[in-house]
Amino acid sequence: MSDNSLRLVWVYPDLLSTYGDQGNVLVVERRARRRGLDVQRVDVRSDQPIPTSGDIYLIGGGEDRPQRLAAERLVRDGGLERAVSNGAIVFSVCAGYQILGNEFVNDMGERQQGLGLLDVVTVRGEGERCVGDVLADIDPQLGLPQLTGFENHQGVTHLGPAAKPFARTRLGRGNGTGDGTEGAYNDTVFGTYMHGPVMARNPLIADLLLKLALDVNALPPIDDRWYDALRAERIAAATQPA
Amino acid sequence: MAGNTEPLSPRAKLAVTAGRAAAAVSRAAGRGSGSVIGGKVALKLDPDLLGALAQHLDVVLVSATNGKTTTTRLIAEALRASGPVVSNALGANMPAGITSALAGGSDAKYGVIEVDEKYLAGVARDVTPKAIALLNLSRDQLDRAAETRMLAEKWREGLAGSKAVIVANCDDPLIVWSASSSQNVVWVAAGQEWKDDAWSCPSCGGVMQRPGDDWFCGECGFRRPTPSWVLSGDHVLDPHGSAWPISLQLPGRANKANAATSAAVAAVFGVPPQVALERMYQVQAVAGRYDVVRFQDRELRLLLAKNPAGWLETFSLIDQPPAPVILSVNARGADGTDTSWLWDVDYPRLAGHPIFVIGDRRLDLAVRLEVAGLDFRVCETLDEAVQLAPPGQIELIANYTAFQDVRRRVGN
Numbered sequence: 001m002s003d004n005s006l007r008l009v010w011v012y013p014d015l016l017s018t019y020g021d022q023g024n025v026l027v028v029e030r031r032a033r034r035r036g037l038d039v040q041r042v043d044v045r046s047d048q049p050i051p052t053s054g055d056i057y058l059i060g061g062g063e064d065r066p067q068r069l070a071a072e073r074l075v076r077d078g079g080l081e082r083a084v085s086n087g088a089i090v091f092s093v094c095a096g097y098q099i100l101g102n103e104f105v106n107d108m109g110e111r112q113q114g115l116g117l118l119d120v121v122t123v124r125g126e127g128e129r130c131v132g133d134v135l136a137d138i139d140p141q142l143g144l145p146q147l148t149g150f151e152n153h154q155g156v157t158h159l160g161p162a163a164k165p166f167a168r169t170r171l172g173r174g175n176g177t178g179d180g181t182e183g184a185y186n187d188t189v190f191g192t193y194m195h196g197p198v199m200a201r202n203p204l205i206a207d208l209l210l211k212l213a214l215d216v217n218a219l220p221p222i223d224d225r226w227y228d229a230l231r232a233e234r235i236a237a238a239t240q241p242a
Numbered sequence: 243m244a245g246n247t248e249p250l251s252p253r254a255k256l257a258v259t260a261g262r263a264a265a266a267v268s269r270a271a272g273r274g275s276g277s278v279i280g281g282k283v284a285l286k287l288d289p290d291l292l293g294a295l296a297q298h299l300d301v302v303l304v305s306a307t308n309g310k311t312t313t314t315r316l317i318a319e320a321l322r323a324s325g326p327v328v329s330n331a332l333g334a335n336m337p338a339g340i341t342s343a344l345a346g347g348s349d350a351k352y353g354v355i356e357v358d359e360k361y362l363a364g365v366a367r368d369v370t371p372k373a374i375a376l377l378n379l380s381r382d383q384l385d386r387a388a389e390t391r392m393l394a395e396k397w398r399e400g401l402a403g404s405k406a407v408i409v410a411n412c413d414d415p416l417i418v419w420s421a422s423s424s425q426n427v428v429w430v431a432a433g434q435e436w437k438d439d440a441w442s443c444p445s446c447g448g449v450m451q452r453p454g455d456d457w458f459c460g461e462c463g464f465r466r467p468t469p470s471w472v473l474s475g476d477h478v479l480d481p482h483g484s485a486w487p488i489s490l491q492l493p494g495r496a497n498k499a500n501a502a503t504s505a506a507v508a509a510v511f512g513v514p515p516q517v518a519l520e521r522m523y524q525v526q527a528v529a530g531r532y533d534v535v536r537f538q539d540r541e542l543r544l545l546l547a548k549n550p551a552g553w554l555e556t557f558s559l560i561d562q563p564p565a566p567v568i569l570s571v572n573a574r575g576a577d578g579t580d581t582s583w584l585w586d587v588d589y590p591r592l593a594g595h596p597i598f599v600i601g602d603r604r605l606d607l608a609v610r611l612e613v614a615g616l617d618f619r620v621c622e623t624l625d626e627a628v629q630l631a632p633p634g635q636i637e638l639i640a641n642y643t644a645f646q647d648v649r650r651r652v653g654n
Contacts, residue, residue: 013438014442014450015441015442018384018390019384019580019582019583020580020581020582020583020584020585021582022585022586023582023584023585023610023613026585026613030612030613045441045449046442047449047460063389063390063391063392064389065442065447066391066442066447069442069447131385131386133579150385150579150581150582152384152385152580195580196580196581196582200585200609200610200613226605226608226609226612227609229605229608230605230606230608230609
């Protein structure tokens with residue numbers, strides 16, 4: 001963290017902010033401020049350079065063509081890779097998650113190079129699009145409660161040896177590989193298919209990113225009444241469909 | 243083309259009769275107006291029925307993400323100045339509902355038809371419209387609908403060979419992309435507050451530059467066309483430069499935009515702007531929208547907002563604080579079952595209003611409003627929210643099925 005303010009970077013809202021994922025930025029920012037932290041939010045459009053001195057980078061989902069354009073521009077820019085080598089935390093969703101991998105299939109049906117920040121490869125699923133509520137158990141190493149979210153994607157994401165599954169699904173398709181994995185992560189880079197947005201349904205993920213960025217083990221507690229109520233309702237709705 | 247010059251074929255007549263019978267059965271069973279089931283039965287018996295029914299009409303199609311029902315109503319009022327109109331005024335906007343509406347209007351001269359975005363190209367092929375009004379395109383129900391940009395692409399392909407006059411909003415880049423493959427376009431500067439689905443050039447993918455009201459792509463030269471009709475405050479400027487006052491009972495900037503587009507459509511049918519706009523004043527509420535109702539000795543204004551662009555336009559028309567606001571959101575099939583879009587709505591604009599939250603997904607709204615730093619109360623029912631609301635007319639904003647729930651409860 002530089003000069004006592006947390007630098008929160010929202011990557012390419014002009015291309016990758018179609019599915020409400022900017023909620024993740026709003027939740028991280030709000031939860032940091034409620035802990036008395038100064039937050040500097042930086043929205044970076046795809047014709048601007050990615051700053052390399054951010055603490056947390058968030059990337060959202062987008063439509064197929066914008067995803068191709070975003071990957072081209074991020075690879076050309078190189079700033080995100082430099083930020084990660086500086087120790088930044090990156091959290092990505094859906095199309096953004098695919099871009100962080102080694103490779104994905106773009107809107108032209110071609111294999112396209114990703115940033116290689118996560119050891120995953122995404123192909124296009126042959127079956128029906130994965131749409132609906134998801135319930136999953138997050139990797140116990142991360143010490144987080146159940147994951148609740150909403151998926152809406154056609155991608156099938158295979159994990160390589162350097163990526164760990166972020167969660168194991170109880171309900172829903174996740175990575176779409178049929179092995180029950182959902183998302184992927186390594187030390188500082190995370191990817192998930194969950195919208196909702198994921199931080200609104202799982203605020204402790206936002207806190208995990210803050211703890212990693214601040215290099216602390218705990219954060220002061222805040223009033224999570226509404227988050228808890230929403231989580232309980234969504235988990236109940238997923239397990240007991242009407 | 244207008245007038246009943248060519249009678250329907252025996253097959254088409256049979257289909258219309260069978261459709262009416264099915265609708266009557268559906269009504270008797272208490273399942274709504276029956277227009278959709280009637281239309282489905284009729285189309286099954288005669289797949290060409292829609293085209294046959296429209297053959298005797300001068301047709302205008304209206305499509306958009308937001309404002310299509312209201313604009314359809316405004317155009318219908320305007321064209322009544324010049325002859326009888328048949329219209330799917332209740333918003334049954336897919337081929338079955340459209341067929342059913344047209345089957346009920348054998349004496350009409352004009353057909354004013356709202357069309358669901360997904361069906362526009364097909365219906366335009368079937369009914370050979372004289373005009374097509376395109377208002378705006380933005381994100382809506384992404385868990386079940388096509389991508390917004392893909393929709394624009396489909397419109398562009400589908401309308402490329404159309405002989406219709408396309409009356410299109412030049413302030414929405416996705417609409418301009420959809421319409422500009424057509425031969426005959428009348429551009430209307432109708433404005434659009436929501437910009438977040440068109441930062442990427444629909445033509446080349448470049449980043450869009452948007453200084454003031456203008457827009458252009460810095461890379462390929464795709465840019466805002468020069469409009470021939472312009473919405474300017476409370477007036478619409480026609481192609482001759484005359485300014486006509488827009489006086490509506492419907493509130494808000496978006497409805498002035500709908501009226502400006504409707505005036506341009508009316509002109510295509512030979513109805514002058516002054517006549518058209520005077521008739522539009524008659525419209526008070528559209529399928530319950532904008533209606534002010536009394537409930538528990540309080541006045542509630544009922545406002546429908548289904549997606550981020552719709553909420554944005556709605557926030558700009560509600561009364562200033564301290565007017566109390568009730569928000570209701572559901573996520574049933576017709577709403578889209580993903581509530582993530584709530585986070586693309588600019589709720590901080592409600593600061594200063596007493597806010598009450600209801601609906602199936604009130605907890606999603608509660609988290610959204612908490613993160614926006616707003617004060618709010620979560621209520622179990624509409625009745626409870628109304629009882630808790632401080633004095634003043636209540637602005638009630640709801641998405642699709644939540645709106646229907648509220649209408650039922652208040653007996654609207």
